[in-house]
Amino acid sequence: xxxxxxxxxxxxxxxxxxxxxxxxxxxxxxxxxxxxxxxxxxxxxxxxxxxxxxxxxxxxxxxxxxxxxxxxxxxxxxxxxxxxxxxxxxxxxxxxxxxxxxxxxxxxxxxxxxxxxxxxxxxxxxxxxxxxxxxxxxxxxxxxxxxxxxxxxxxxxxxxxxxxxxxxxxxxxxxxxxxxxxxxxxxxxxxxxxxxxxxxxxxxxxxxxxxxxxxxxxxxxxxxxxxxxxxxxxxxxxxxxxxxxxxxxxxxxxxxxxxxxxxxxxxxxxxxxxxxxxxxxxxxxxxxxxxxxxxxxxxxxxxxxxxxxxxxxxxxxxxxxxxxxxxxxxxxxxxxxxxxxxxxxxxxxxxxxxxxxxxxxxxxxxxxxxxxxxxxxxxxxxxxxxxxxxxxxxxxxxxxxxxxxxxxxxxxxxxxxxxxxxxxxxxxxxxxxxxxxxxxxxxxxxxxxxxxxxxxxxxxxxxxxxxxxxxxxxxxxxxxxxxxxxxxxxxxxxxxxxxxxxxxxxxxxxxxxxxxxxxxxxxxxxxxxxxxxxxxxxxxxxxxxxxxxxxxxxxxxxxxxxxxxxxxxxxxxxxxxxxxxxxxxxxxxxxxxxxxxxxxxxxxx
Amino acid sequence: xxxxxxxxxxxxxxxxxxxxxxxxxxxxxxxxxxxxxxxxxxxxxxxxxxxxxxxxxxxxxxxxxxxxxxxxxxxxxxxxxxxxxxxxxxxxxxxxxxxxxxxxxxxxxxxxxxxxxxxxxxxxxxxxxxxxxxxxxxxxxxxxxxxxxxxxxxxxxxxxxxxxxxxxxxxxxxxxxxxxxxxxxxxxxxxxxxxxxxxxxxxxxxxxxxxxxxxxxxxxxxxxxxxxxxxxxxxxxxxxxxxxxxxxxxxxxxxxxxxxxxxxxxxxxxxxxxxxxxxxxxxxxxxxxxxxxxxxxxxxxxxxxxxxxxxxxxxxxxxxxxxxxxxxxxxxxxxxxxxxxxxxxxxxxxxxxxxxxxxxxxxxxxxxxxxxxxxxxxxxxxxxxxxxxxxxx
Ligand SMILES: Nc1nc2c(ncn2[C@@H]2O[C@H](COP(=O)(O)OP(=O)(O)OP(=O)(O)O)[C@@H](O)[C@H]2O)c(=O)[nH]1
Ligand code: SF4
Ligand SMILES: [Mg+2]
Numbered sequence: 001x002x003x004x005x006x007x008x009x010x011x012x013x014x015x016x017x018x019x020x021x022x023x024x025x026x027x028x029x030x031x032x033x034x035x036x037x038x039x040x041x042x043x044x045x046x047x048x049x050x051x052x053x054x055x056x057x058x059x060x061x062x063x064x065x066x067x068x069x070x071x072x073x074x075x076x077x078x079x080x081x082x083x084x085x086x087x088x089x090x091x092x093x094x095x096x097x098x099x100x101x102x103x104x105x106x107x108x109x110x111x112x113x114x115x116x117x118x119x120x121x122x123x124x125x126x127x128x129x130x131x132x133x134x135x136x137x138x139x140x141x142x143x144x145x146x147x148x149x150x151x152x153x154x155x156x157x158x159x160x161x162x163x164x165x166x167x168x169x170x171x172x173x174x175x176x177x178x179x180x181x182x183x184x185x186x187x188x189x190x191x192x193x194x195x196x197x198x199x200x201x202x203x204x205x206x207x208x209x210x211x212x213x214x215x216x217x218x219x220x221x222x223x224x225x226x227x228x229x230x231x232x233x234x235x236x237x238x239x240x241x242x243x244x245x246x247x248x249x250x251x252x253x254x255x256x257x258x259x260x261x262x263x264x265x266x267x268x269x270x271x272x273x274x275x276x277x278x279x280x281x282x283x284x285x286x287x288x289x290x291x292x293x294x295x296x297x298x299x300x301x302x303x304x305x306x307x308x309x310x311x312x313x314x315x316x317x318x319x320x321x322x323x324x325x326x327x328x329x330x331x332x333x334x335x336x337x338x339x340x341x342x343x344x345x346x347x348x349x350x351x352x353x354x355x356x357x358x359x360x361x362x363x364x365x366x367x368x369x370x371x372x373x374x375x376x377x378x379x380x381x382x383x384x385x386x387x388x389x390x391x392x393x394x395x396x397x398x399x400x401x402x403x404x405x406x407x408x409x410x411x412x413x414x415x416x417x418x419x420x421x422x423x424x425x426x427x428x429x430x431x432x433x434x435x436x437x438x439x440x441x442x443x444x445x446x447x448x449x450x451x452x453x454x455x456x457x458x459x460x461x462x463x464x465x466x467x468x469x470x471x472x473x474x475x476x477x478x479x480x481x482x483x484x485x486x487x488x489x490x491x492x493x494x495x496x497x498x499x500x501x502x503x504x505x506x507x508x509x510x511x512x513x514x515x516x517x518x519x520x521x522x523x524x525x526x527x528x529x530x531x532x533x534x535x536x537x538x539x540x541x542x543x544x545x546x547x548x549x550x551x552x553x554x555x556x557x558x559x560x561x562x563x564x565x566x567x568x569x570x571x572x573x574x575x576x577x578x579x580x581x582x583x584x585x586x587x588x589x590x591x592x593x594x595x596x597x598x599x600x601x602x603x604x605x
Numbered sequence: 606x607x608x609x610x611x612x613x614x615x616x617x618x619x620x621x622x623x624x625x626x627x628x629x630x631x632x633x634x635x636x637x638x639x640x641x642x643x644x645x646x647x648x649x650x651x652x653x654x655x656x657x658x659x660x661x662x663x664x665x666x667x668x669x670x671x672x673x674x675x676x677x678x679x680x681x682x683x684x685x686x687x688x689x690x691x692x693x694x695x696x697x698x699x700x701x702x703x704x705x706x707x708x709x710x711x712x713x714x715x716x717x718x719x720x721x722x723x724x725x726x727x728x729x730x731x732x733x734x735x736x737x738x739x740x741x742x743x744x745x746x747x748x749x750x751x752x753x754x755x756x757x758x759x760x761x762x763x764x765x766x767x768x769x770x771x772x773x774x775x776x777x778x779x780x781x782x783x784x785x786x787x788x789x790x791x792x793x794x795x796x797x798x799x800x801x802x803x804x805x806x807x808x809x810x811x812x813x814x815x816x817x818x819x820x821x822x823x824x825x826x827x828x829x830x831x832x833x834x835x836x837x838x839x840x841x842x843x844x845x846x847x848x849x850x851x852x853x854x855x856x857x858x859x860x861x862x863x864x865x866x867x868x869x870x871x872x873x874x875x876x877x878x879x880x881x882x883x884x885x886x887x888x889x890x891x892x893x894x895x896x897x898x899x900x901x902x903x904x905x906x907x908x909x910x911x912x913x914x915x916x917x918x919x920x921x922x923x924x925x926x927x928x929x930x931x932x933x934x935x936x937x938x939x940x941x942x943x944x945x946x947x948x949x950x951x952x953x954x955x956x957x958x959x960x961x962x963x964x965x966x967x968x969x970x971x972x973x974x975x976x977x978x979x980x981x982x983x984x985x986x987x988x989x990x991x992x993x994x995x996x997x998x
Contacts, residue, residue, distance in 0.1 A: 529959055529982075553829040555980040557801045557850050559929060561618055561865045562879040565890050565912065568922050574985050586957075 005258035006187045010079045010216070012061075012096040014124060015106035016114035016473060017085030020136040022047055022058050023168035024106060025082040029247070031174060032066040032078075045247065046082045051358045058084040059355055060325070061092040061202070063214065063260050065244040070182045078181065079216075079260040085116055087461075087475060088349030091296045091328045093120055095201045095275070098293060099216035099260060102130040102185030104177070105158075109135050109143035109165075112444070113151040114473035115414050121156055130185045133158050134177060139167040155440060188218075188258030195286040196220030196228070198255070198263070198279040201293075204325040211267040211324060212249070215279060216260045218290060223254040227282040228265065231289040233272045236282050237265035270320045275327035296328045298346025299407070299478070300353060300373045300457055301390035303334045304360070305342035305500070307367035307582050307591060312341045318364035319343055322356065329356060336393075336499050338584050339369065344391065347373075350457055357595075367580045369594040371500040375454045378405040378481050392502040395488045398539070405481040406452050406506075410435065413447040413464070415472035420445050422467040430455035431506070450479065452506070489514055489543070491521070491597075492535040496585045501597055514544040517597055524593035527551035532587055607891050607909035609662055609872070612882040616864045617659075617666040617691055619652060620875035622897050623678035625707065629740035629814070632806035634877035635674040636897060647901035648875075649683045655874050655905055656690040665693020666872075668861035670700045677707035681714055688720040698860045700725055700767075705743040705751030716762035723859070724755055725767040725799075731785045735774050738820070740810065752793045765857060767797035772835055773823040774803050779831055783838055790842050796857030800835060801850050802828055829978055836974055848930045849977050866926045868919075876900045880909075889913045916943065921988050928984060933964075933971025954990050958983065 013021040022044035029045060046062040047053055066078040081096040083089075097103065103124040107117060124131055133156070135148045149160040164180050166173030190197075202214035215222070222228070222242055229236045241264040243251040255261045267273055276292035306315045323329050330346035347353040353373060360366055376390040380402045389395055411432070415423055417439075424434070427449045436448035456476060464472050487510050491501035501521075505513050514536030521534045525548055532548040559567060581588040623645065624635045641648070660666075669691055676684065688699065700723040701715065708726065715721040730736050733745045743751070755766050768789050772782045790798065805812050805822055814820040823831065836846055844852035848866060851859065864871050873880045873893070880891040893900070895908035914922070920943055927934045936947040947970065955965055962976030962983060976983060 529957075549826075551979060551982065552825045553832070553978050554825075554982045555802075555849060555977055557804050559849075559865075559926065560862060561871055561873055561881065562620075562877065562892075564865070564868075564881065564922055564926065565879060565892060567925060568918060571921060571925065571985060571988060575989055578985060578989055 005190065005192075005256060007074060008077045008079065008187055008258040009102065009181055009185050010081075010100040010188055010258065010260060011102035011104060011129075011181060011185055012081040012083055012093070012100045012124075013104045013106060014083050014093055014097070014120040015085055015136075016108070016111070016116040016120075017057065019085065019106045019108040019111065019114075019117075020168045021085065021106055022082050024104070024134070024136060024166065024174075025062075025064070025080060027166075027168055027171050027174045028066055028078070028080055028178075029064065030171075031178070032068060049359070050362060051355060057086060058082060059086075059089060059092075060084070061096045063096075063202075063245045065246060065250075065260065068178055068182070071179060072182075076182055077259075078178075081260075083120075085120075086351055087116065087119075088347075088352040090116075090119065090123070091293075091348060094123055095293055095327075097124050097127050097129060098291075099199060099201050100129060101188060102132065102181065104132050104134050104181075105156075106134045106136050107148055107152070109137045109145055109148055110140045111471075112144070112148050113155045113414070115412055115475035116473065118155070118412075118414075119475045131158060132177075132180055132184055133160075133163040135163055135165050136168050138165050138172065139170050150441070190217065190219040190257030192219075192221050192257045194219035194257070195284050196222060196279065196281045197286045197290055198222050199290045199292070200230070200273065200275055200277045200279060202275060202325070202327070203273050205270070205321040209264055211264070211270060211273055213263045213265070213267075213273060213279075214245075214261075215255075215263060217255045217257055219257050219286070220281070221254050221256055222261075222263060222279065228263075228279050229282050229285070230272060230274070230277050231280055231286075232274055232277045235269075235272050237267060240264045240266050270324055273324060293327075296330070296348065297478070298328070298330050298348060299375060299453060300347045300350060301344065301376065302347070302353060302373040303336065303339075303342050303344045303371040303391070303500070304331075304357075304368050305336060305339035305371075305582075307369055307580055309340035311366055314364065314366055315342065315360075315368065318360050318366055322359055322363070326356070326359075328352070334391075336371070338499050339371075339582065346390075350459075367591060369500065369582055369591050371594070372503040372597055373457070374504055375407050375457065377407075377484075377486060377504060379486075380404065389504075392488055392504045393499055395486075395504055398487070404484055404486040406454060406484040406486070408450055408479050408482045409453050409456055409476040410479045411447075411449045411451055411456065411474050411476045413449070413472055413474040414440070415445055415447065415468050416443055417445050419468040419472055420447065423447060423464065423472060426460075426463055426467055427451065430460060452482075452484065453478065454506070487538050489517075490537045491517060492533075492537055493521075493584055493587050493589070494532055495535075497537075498584050498589075500594065503597075510538055511543055514538070518544045518546040520596040521589075521593055522546040522548055524596045525587070525589055528588060530586075607880075607906040607911075609659065609882065609884075610887075611884040612870055613663045614870040614872040614880070614882060615666060616668045616670070616861055616869070616871035617656070618861075618871060618873040618878055619656075619669070619671045619687060619691075620873065620878040620893075621671060621673040621676040621679060622876045623673065624675045624704075625678070625742045627740065627810075629738070629810040630803060630806065632809055633674065634896075638678070641678075641897055644898050644901040645679065646683070648897055649679060649687065651901060651903070651905065652875055653686050653690050656687060658905065659872060659874075660691060660693060665695045666691065667695055668698040668700075668864060669696060670702075670861045672700075672702045675704040675707060676701050677703045677712070681712050684712070684715055685718070685720060688715070692720070698722055700859065700861055702727065703751070705747040707742075708751045708754060710754065713758060713761070716758050716764050719762075721764065723765040723767065724758065725769065725797075726751055726755055727769045728752070728789055729769060729771045730774060730777070731788045732777070732781055735776055735781075738775055739771075749792070752789070756793060765797065766793060766795040767799060767857075767859065768793060768795050769799045769801065771801050771803055773828045773831055775820045775822055779834060782831055782835060786835060786838055786842075790839075796854045797859060798839060798844060798852045799850055800839065800852065802832060832978065833974075846931065846974060849980060863930070866930045867932075868923045868926050887913060888919050917991050917993050919943075920991050924987050925984050928970075928972050928980060929977075931971060933969055936968050936970065950990055950992075951987055954986050958986070 015021050061083045063081045069075045083093045083096045133152050152158050153160045164177045197219045198215040198217045242255050244261045278289035280286040331343040334344035335341050379387050382402045432449040432451040438446045485507040487507045490497045518534050534546045535542050536544040580591045622635045623641045626637045699721050701721045702725045839852045876897045878893045890912045891909040939947045
């Protein structure tokens with residue numbers, strides 16, 4: 001790696017979801033021959049988590065350092081950050097942007113500019129990054145390069161002439177893109193001679209090596225053996241190892257100004273490490289920390305409980321470790337009558353919630369359940385008190401409530417014009433109020449709606465995709481609180497309220513919602529020894545009811561010598577399933593039932 | 606490679622994976638005639654040699670069962686060779702399965718020479734349309750003739766008879782199912798009846814048809830009601846309901862199958878056959894992994910996969926099997942076998958079960974017919990109480 005920072009380029013790849021960022025990163029890595037020794041590579045090699053591979057989306061930003069010998073004969077160090085495209089993870093993009101001088105703004109040639117293309121572009125412009133527009137997937141028959149160039153000019157206000165055309169699939173145009181990066185993106189400005197300032201932009205926990213901190217050195221040198229301190233928490237540590245990210249960690253002696261890499265310091269207390277903090281040396285310390293990152297604001301709240309109450313301690317350590325690698329996760333202790341001890345958590349969206357659940361289960365081998373998610377309401381009491389509530393259980397006695405407010409967002413939806421009608425219907429159903437409608441060009445329309453956040457969080461995205469056959473895209477910003485008519489709905493299983501399933505709902509939708517929840521629970525809770533009644537209640541009134549009959553027949557007809565082994569293996573699987581059931585009173589509720597209730601409506605699917 | 610490792614299994618099972626064509630619900634290992642044409646003799650010959658070796662080692666078996674597939678796909682001569690190889694003085698029960706369409710007097714020498722003592726015939730249904738739906742080769746006429754022939758064999762040679770009947774079949778009504786039982790019992794006066802509720806097994810033609818909604822099967826509630834009636838009727842007809850799907854008149858239980866349900870040792874030879882062996886502190890299964898061609902061409906005792914059981918797995922298998930019979934679990938036997946007290950392990954779980962499901966005395970835990978209806982659930986709940994790992998040393 002060059003010690004000369006004029007040969008370093010730090011850039012991120014940003015785009016709307018699925019426009020091909022990770023696949024483009026594959027081509028860079030491949031050209032740099034980083035995995036020659038590893039044999040044939042998988043696609044989207046930077047999507048290392050199982051859940052990313054299964055869902056085919058990026059969830060975490062990933063940094064990787066690539067050597068590149070340019071046409072000018074010099075070898076550059078390219079620090080590339082692949083970012084996620086999904087709205088829930090825009091915090092990942094914002095952090096990547098803070099540690100780069102340039103961004104490749106990737107646009108799918110068959111889709112054109114979409115909502116996150118704009119949102120991410122604005123974010124990059126706020127940080128004064130050099131932006132290289134890249135039109136990807138030019139190999140597709142449906143690619144419409146002219147339309148994209150027009151949008152780049154017209155919608156994005158970027159130079160169409162500077163656009164690079166590539167196919168991340170075939171590799172076409174990637175060489176030109178390398179050259180553009182080297183020529184157009186500035187080298188980092190920092191100096192080795194200044195006091196050390198390294199920005200912590202991520203971290204993760206390694207079972208063998210402990211906490212691994214990911215950082216970008218802005219000034220100074222981060223050297224093995226030196227004494228450093230994390231400026232916000234003010235704890236001194238000795239640097240045990242530093243290195244670069246390739247496909248794995250590659251050790252080196254020191255990270256210089258402009259470098260992106262990792263540092264291991266033998267941190268014992270996980271909470272000492274904070275994403276956004278600055279590392280400096282104990283001697284010749286920097287005067288000020290770097291600006292760090294904007295605080296993340298969770299929008300959905302839900303509590304996590306271990307299925308087996310004995311697993312609480314393990315959940316504590318799982319959450320701490322997960323937090324290292326997911327700075328956007330916010331949590332505090334919580335407890336429930338039905339579920340025991342757990343954590344109240346804040347998430348950036350429903351996908352974020354699902355990802356946290358899956359990561360806790362997979363990475364830490366714990367079975368957990370979530371309580372019904374909620375947004376944060378403001379409740380004005382008759383006595384003049386104003387309280388914030390994100391947990392349905394804390395909702396006060398309605399008699400004492402003057403009125404409540406719920407968070408609203410402005411949604412920007414970009415869609416081909418033929419879907420405008422069905423999208424308007426959908427937005428109205430979600431209590432949306434239209435505040436604007438612009439024709440971006442002959443074929444594309446931008447719809448602006450004000451809607452309650454709670455309506456957007458749950459399945460709005462899926463519904464929008466399905467009514468627009470995948471073509472509409474959306475982005476949203478919180479715009480503040482508005483008055484609403486709120487009720488608390490309780491779910492009773494065999495007459496017993498299950499606190500984890502209580503939820504706050506808009507009065508106008510409560511009837512329908514109660515019916516949906518009962519139906520879903522009926523679909524998820526298996527027949528048991530006794531008949532089970534499932535009811536939704538508002539105040540003392542039952543608004544919906546379903547019955548699950550007792551199981552009637554469950555017996556293997558034939559079981560002889562040849563069947564025993566197979567049958568036992570089946571039994572072992574069923575045992576695992578049973579262990580994932582949560583006993584509520586004398587009813588076994590499978591984990592999937594808690595999840596099913598999270599999803600709101602599927603009425604029109 | 607199969608070795609007995611010092612175990613002298615009580616019983617022998619021989620698998621004959623040959624059928625004429627495949628029935629729509631079938632999930633056993635068997636192949637249609639076109640696939641086994643040239644391999645039959647080689648298959649029999651390897652089986653015969655393997656039998657000879659193990660009989661040498663064990664001195665013989667108490668019970669033998671030739672199943673399939675359809676053992677009637679072999680010639681009488683081939684079957685004789687297998688049974689002659691397996692014959693020993695300690696043998697007290699030899700069962701052979703036969704499909705009605707291939708059964709004939711050509712097999713009578715087996716009975717005459719006392720090589721076979723028990724005949725088990727797969728009747729399945731007495732309705733022409735249902736038989737066709739199931740893809741059986743036998744017609745109603747074949748079934749009637751086979752019953753008559755079986756009776757003749759019983760009269761001439763004193764063999765025992767058992768008939769397999771299926772229930773909850775597509776297109777069947779409760780009335781039809783009851784009538785099937787009535788007909789089979791009155792025509793045959795069989796000492797033993799196996800009554801199986803149709804199971805839609807994954808990967809079968811039936812499963813595909815059901816998922817395409819071309820065939821409609823009975824729901825759980827219907828099956829329960831149907832079984833209740835059929836079980837009651839068999840009781841009235843003088844049969845003891847001694848296992849979930851098996852009914853016997855006085856002295857007619859199938860001793861071979863009891864070995865499975867008691868989780869006693871048995872050896873299974875032939876493609877897909879399974880064994881359970883025990884010696885010293887170790888229990889293990891073998892399962893044969895070769896298809897019939899590979900078996901026919903393979904070296905002796907190759908293709909048997911060994912799976913050693915932990916004490917916990919062993920206990921699971923025991924609960925799974927023992928609760929299927931009306932002998933249930935003898936608590937003394939349980940603690941002798943597993944060195945753990947049945948009540949301390951399970952009384953808590955049992956207390957939460959519906960009392961109609963079981964009888965629980967100081968020395969016995971046994972399920973009732975009502976309990977059998979939900980046997981799998983009961984076994985699952987008991988198994989969740991098995992401490993793991995059980996091996997304490
Ligand atoms: N035909 C074609 N397909 C491509 C190209 N680039 C990416 N794809 C496909 O587009 C899909 C999405 O690619 P990804 O690289 O995962 O997209 P991404 O932008 O990283 O997606 P997120 O990380 O979830 O935002 C995959 O199925 C890729 O195989 C391309 O140049 N041509
Ligand atoms: S006769 Fe028996 S083994 Fe053969 S195909 Fe039919 S069900 Fe399967
Ligand atoms: Mg990606």
